[in-house]
Amino acid sequence: MAEREIPVSAHSLIGLNPDACTSCMICVRECPVWCIDLASHTEEITEEGARRPKVVHVLDEFTIDFGACMFCGICVDVCPFDALAWASDIDRAAHSAGGLVHGIDQLVKWFPASGS
Amino acid sequence: MRAVALEAWVAELAACRDAGFDIFDMLAGVDRGHDIEVIASVMRSADSATEMVSTLLGPERAIESITQVYEGAAWYERELAEMFGVRIVNAPDSRPLLRRTDQGAPTLLKSTVLGARVLTPWPGDADAGNDAKANRRRQRAVGVADDWLVDEADSNG
Amino acid sequence: MTSTRTYRVPGVPGLAVGVLDIGLACCSLEIGAAITAGLLEPVDTADASVLLISGTVTDAMAPAVLAAWNALPEPRRAISFGACANSGGPYWDAPTVLKGVDQVIPIEIYVPGCPPRPEALIAGLAELVTE
Numbered sequence: 001m002a003e004r005e006i007p008v009s010a011h012s013l014i015g016l017n018p019d020a021c022t023s024c025m026i027c028v029r030e031c032p033v034w035c036i037d038l039a040s041h042t043e044e045i046t047e048e049g050a051r052r053p054k055v056v057h058v059l060d061e062f063t064i065d066f067g068a069c070m071f072c073g074i075c076v077d078v079c080p081f082d083a084l085a086w087a088s089d090i091d092r093a094a095h096s097a098g099g100l101v102h103g104i105d106q107l108v109k110w111f112p113a114s115g116s
Numbered sequence: 117m118r119a120v121a122l123e124a125w126v127a128e129l130a131a132c133r134d135a136g137f138d139i140f141d142m143l144a145g146v147d148r149g150h151d152i153e154v155i156a157s158v159m160r161s162a163d164s165a166t167e168m169v170s171t172l173l174g175p176e177r178a179i180e181s182i183t184q185v186y187e188g189a190a191w192y193e194r195e196l197a198e199m200f201g202v203r204i205v206n207a208p209d210s211r212p213l214l215r216r217t218d219q220g221a222p223t224l225l226k227s228t229v230l231g232a233r234v235l236t237p238w239p240g241d242a243d244a245g246n247d248a249k250a251n252r253r254r255q256r257a258v259g260v261a262d263d264w265l266v267d268e269a270d271s272n273g
Numbered sequence: 274m275t276s277t278r279t280y281r282v283p284g285v286p287g288l289a290v291g292v293l294d295i296g297l298a299c300c301s302l303e304i305g306a307a308i309t310a311g312l313l314e315p316v317d318t319a320d321a322s323v324l325l326i327s328g329t330v331t332d333a334m335a336p337a338v339l340a341a342w343n344a345l346p347e348p349r350r351a352i353s354f355g356a357c358a359n360s361g362g363p364y365w366d367a368p369t370v371l372k373g374v375d376q377v378i379p380i381e382i383y384v385p386g387c388p389p390r391p392e393a394l395i396a397g398l399a400e401l402v403t404e
Contacts, residue, residue: 028242032363034259037242038239039242069356070362070363090390093397095381095400097380099383100383216333220368230366
């Protein structure tokens with residue numbers, strides 16, 4: 001029995017590119033089940049020759065509770081910076097409910113390398 | 117869809133039956149905010165025609181049972197009663213259908229507050245960054261109606 | 274809708290599980306798909322030892338799930354399949370829905386998805402073997 005290929009359209013896993021994320025919070029606010037948590041802080045960057053420092057958002061934490069996630073893809077669709085994407089892999093089981101909550105370290109591994 | 121007067125509800129459905137609409141499809145309630153609308157849908161097996169009839173309940177929130185005309189409406193009327201707090205007059209069976217208790221606010225009324233959404237902290241309330249963005253319009257959380265949350269500061273201000 | 278069957282799992286050599294499948298909602302269709310796709314092969318013997326809960330567990334159904342768990346002979350294990358069984362899923366806010374089947378029975382494996390693919394079920398069953 002041959003293994004079936006899992007298409008990206010299968011809505012199995014969501015990955016994050018933290019470099020693209022600006023902590024705009026749109027995905028957090030649009031999620032229907034409230035399963036995304038995001039924490040960030042702002043930093044001032046003084047640039048040579050600039051009249052005033054630039055303020056940037058720095059992403060501290062980004063977690064998705066895949067136990068609650070209903071894989072609708074609204075977060076993927078709504079991110080203005082394409083920081084969220086589907087990964088073509090099957091859902092990953094866990095041994096505890098907490099084990100289904102994944103942070104940046106895991107989400108970055110699931111972000112498709114080539115970008116979709 | 118045809119709107120009829122509440123007093124003519126049973127007569128109108130009887131007229132449908134007499135016009136050959138022999139299959140009862142469904143009966144549903146809709147919370148229009150200012151009123152509750154009840155919609156009945158019937159079908160005619162001879163030519164697959166369908167007919168939808170609606171009425172508004174007004175402040176009494178009561179409607180006459182149509183089970184004398186369409187027996188199949190019984191379960192739908194039970195569901196209408198428990199989900200919208202509607203009284204079915206001459207109901208052959210007034211037991212709840214899906215809800216396990218007749219206590220508590222009717223499930224599908226817009227005025228019924230979904231406690232879990234009100235009490236659970238919304239992740240979207242966390243402001244981006246540690247700067248005070250006091251001027252940003254506070255966005256309403258997904259799944260929470262406008263009038264569920266009353267900001268004490270707003271009501272005093 | 275429950276069925277007690279024993280299944281061989283071709284994708285996990287050496288694994289044969291008796292599965293008491295409590296299919297409460299849409300996730301149960303993926304269990305059916307797993308069987309149709311040959312990912313689970315029914316075999317003729319034995320009692321269930323794994324309770325597979327797929328779908329939304331309501332307050333009304335919780336006693337039945339507990340009774341099914343209690344009726345399983347030891348050693349017994351339970352798998353939660355899908356968002357509703359894991360946490361209540363999209364219905365976490367409904368007053369009549371259990372926020373996860375682990376509120377009533379101990380769960381060893383949680384398979385995320387809404388619904389998870391049949392392959393995810395096999396991967397979850399494989400986790401039972403590796404522990």
